[in-house]
Amino acid sequence: MSNGRDPTACRTTTAPGTDDRFPVPLRGVAVDAETRCLHWHDPPDVVALRFDCCDTYYPCVTCHAETTDHGTERLPSDRLHEPAVLCGVCRQTLTATAYLGCDDTCPHCGAAFNPGCHEHRDRYFAV
Ligand SMILES: [Zn+2]
Ligand SMILES: [Zn+2]
Ligand SMILES: [Zn+2]
Secondary structure, three states: OOOOOOOOOOEOOOOOOOOOOOOOOEOOOOEOOOOOOOOOOOOOOOEEEEEOOOOEEEOOHHHHHHHOOOOOOOEOHHHOOOEEEEEOOOOOEEEHHHHHOOOOEOOOOOOEOOOHHHHOHHHOEOO
C-alpha cells in the first residue's frame, strides 16, 4: 500500500532515520508528501526547515522535539546563505536569506507559504 507516492500518506520518521521521499534528510511526525505535519497541516504549510544541530530538515520545531532527543540549534547568522528551507511542493531548497526575502511565495514554483512561519523565524534562524 505504501509505495511512497500517495500524496496524502503521512509518515512519522524518528532519529536516526530519515524520510526517503525527500531529496534532503528530513524527519517529522505524520509528515505528508508536501511536508505538512501533525502540528501544521493547512494547505500553505509546505516548508521544512533545516536545524543545524542534526543537519536535518523538519516541518516544524515540535517535530524536531518529538523525533529526536536533543535541543534545537538554529542556523547561525553568518550561514544564512546556505540551503535551509525545503519547499514541499517542488522539493527545491532555498537559502535562509531567500526564504526570509521571498514574500511567502516559493521562488521556484510559486507555491504559497504560510505567512505565519515568518513570525516564528527566530526559532529557526539566528537573525
Ligand atoms: Zn537537531
Ligand atoms: Zn510538526
Ligand atoms: Zn516550490
